[in-house]
Amino acid sequence: MRKVRMALVVAAALVAGVLAGPAAAHASTASTVASTALGQLGQHCSTRYGMACGVDNNWCSAFAKWVWNQAGINTTGIDTESGSFFGYGAAHGTLTATPHVGDAVVFNLHRGSNGDPVQDADGHYNADHVGLVVAVAGSTFTMVGGNERNEDATKSVVAQDTLGSYVGAPYGSDTISAFVSFVGSTAVTPMDTSPISGRFFSGIEGVGLYESNERHIYLDDNRDGVLDQTLNYGTAGDVAIAGGWTGSSTAGTGVFRGSTGTFYLDSNRDGVTDGHVVFGTLGDLPVMGDWNGDGLDGVGVFRPSTGKFYLDDNLDGVTDPGRRIAFGTFGDLPVVGDWNGDGRDGIGVFRPSTGMFYLDDNLDGSTDANGHVPLGTKGDRPVSGDWNGDFIDGVGVYRANTTSPGGVFYLDDNHDGSIESVPILADV
Numbered sequence: 359m360r361k362v363r364m365a366l367v368v369a370a371a372l373v374a375g376v377l378a379g380p381a382a383a384h385a386s387t388a389s390t391v392a393s394t395a396l397g398q399l400g401q402h403c404s405t406r407y408g409m410a411c412g413v414d415n416n417w418c419s420a421f422a423k424w425v426w427n428q429a430g431i432n433t434t435g436i437d438t439e440s441g442s443f444f445g446y447g448a449a450h451g452t453l454t455a456t457p458h459v460g461d462a463v464v465f466n467l468h469r470g471s472n473g474d475p476v477q478d479a480d481g482h483y484n485a486d487h488v489g490l491v492v493a494v495a496g497s498t499f500t501m502v503g504g505n506e507r508n509e510d511a512t513k514s515v516v517a518q519d520t521l522g523s524y525v526g527a528p529y530g531s532d533t534i535s536a537f538v539s540f541v542g543s544t545a546v547t548p549m550d551t552s553p554i555s556g557r558f559f560s561g562i563e564g565v566g567l568y569e570s571n572e573r574h575i576y577l578d579d580n581r582d583g584v585l586d587q588t589l590n591y592g593t594a595g596d597v598a599i600a601g602g603w604t605g606s607s608t609a610g611t612g613v614f615r616g617s618t619g620t621f622y623l624d625s626n627r628d629g630v631t632d633g634h635v636v637f638g639t640l641g642d643l644p645v646m647g648d649w650n651g652d653g654l655d656g657v658g659v660f661r662p663s664t665g666k667f668y669l670d671d672n673l674d675g676v677t678d679p680g681r682r683i684a685f686g687t688f689g690d691l692p693v694v695g696d697w698n699g700d701g702r703d704g705i706g707v708f709r710p711s712t713g714m715f716y717l718d719d720n721l722d723g724s725t726d727a728n729g730h731v732p733l734g735t736k737g738d739r740p741v742s743g744d745w746n747g748d749f750i751d752g753v754g755v756y757r758a759n760t761t762s763p764g765g766v767f768y769l770d771d772n773h774d775g776s777i778e779s780v781p782i783l784a785d786v
Contacts, residue, residue: 458494649703
């Protein structure tokens with residue numbers, strides 16, 4: 359990989375202002391979802407759930423939306439169609455592969471021939487059923503749903519059932535397609551900061567951090583915990599990127615703005631946009647890398663709703679042939695790097711639920727034989743870079759401090775899961 363490497367992060371869709379608030383309040387919201395749903399057991403369809411009750415009125419989505427509303431959750435974008443919960447999760451970056459109390463559970467999401475979720479002419483997703491997670495116990499969870507126990511919607515009731523805690527688990531003739539956490543759930547890490555890596559000045563790669571709320575990019579070129587440069591750039595909700603798209607020997611910086619699906623690039627790190635690329639959509643997570651070995655980084659996105667990477671080698675805003683790669687699942691966070699030193703970047707994902715990196719060096723959609731790297735935990739954000747100058751990218755995580763600004767980078771140079779260096783970014 360080239361020495362102007364990037365490392366990426368997450369969650370343009372998780373707007374910082376919406377996510378603000380103490381974790382205790384978020385946990386309380388989840389508990390309120392559970393208690394409210396359980397308090398409705400045995401109830402029939404009612405206009406209080408927000409829709410008319412006729413024989414053919416499938417009211418499961420109206421019930422789930424009503425419960426979320428009672429818990430104080432902003433349900434803008436959710437309607438009486440079950441698929442709208444999936445759309446909410448795709449837009450806000452809250453789709454997950456495992457259940458958490460307060461989550462919605464979407465069943466039988468409608469997919470196209472290529473396996474991707476399909477949207478109708480109005481941009482809406484469709485699914486057959488939705489319920490709410492009220493308890494999780496190891497390999498199973500308890501769900502409460504409306505419109506259960508009878509095909510006649512005037513006779514169906516609110517009921518609870520126990521299901522397997524995984525996507526694909528059966529529920530009668532239905533199967534689980536996704537779990538959807540609410541914005542602000544403790545299941546979702548607030549991503550108002552994003553780590554980057556690159557050769558910003560000279561020598562071996564350094565690390566950096568973007569504080570979205572403050573619109574500041576902080577760079578530590580030699581990983582000594584001392585800031586070497588601070589840039590004002592972007593806007594709240596942006597995610598930082600770094601890479602070499604001009605052929606320069608040093609990395610430029612930029613941001614991805616999920617609300618518009620646009621990369622804004624600052625080649626010489628002077629805080630002024632030199633170019634932009636429209637690529638991606640709300641809910642996508644940005645990446646940059648040299649996937650064709652031409653010495654120039656392209657842009658790309660990981661789309662959690664499809665579990666696919668979409669890569670644009672030449673910054674023309676179009677996914678290149680062979681660059682639509684299925685790799686990863688809901689809740690994964692993307693990374694890019696040259697994992698074997700062949701001069702071409704591969705892709706990878708960090709799975710916070712397991713603290714594991716999965717790396718694909720040749721873009722074939724399969725984890726390499728040595729591509730499993732245990733590192734990190736829930737709440738960490740992934741980063742990648744060549745921090746020892748061996749022309750092979752390592753992986754790492756950034757862990758934000760819980761009681762003070764800044765945080766700690768834990769870097770693994772050689773993919774063995776051990777920590778070779780622990781640079782501490784100065785307080786920001």
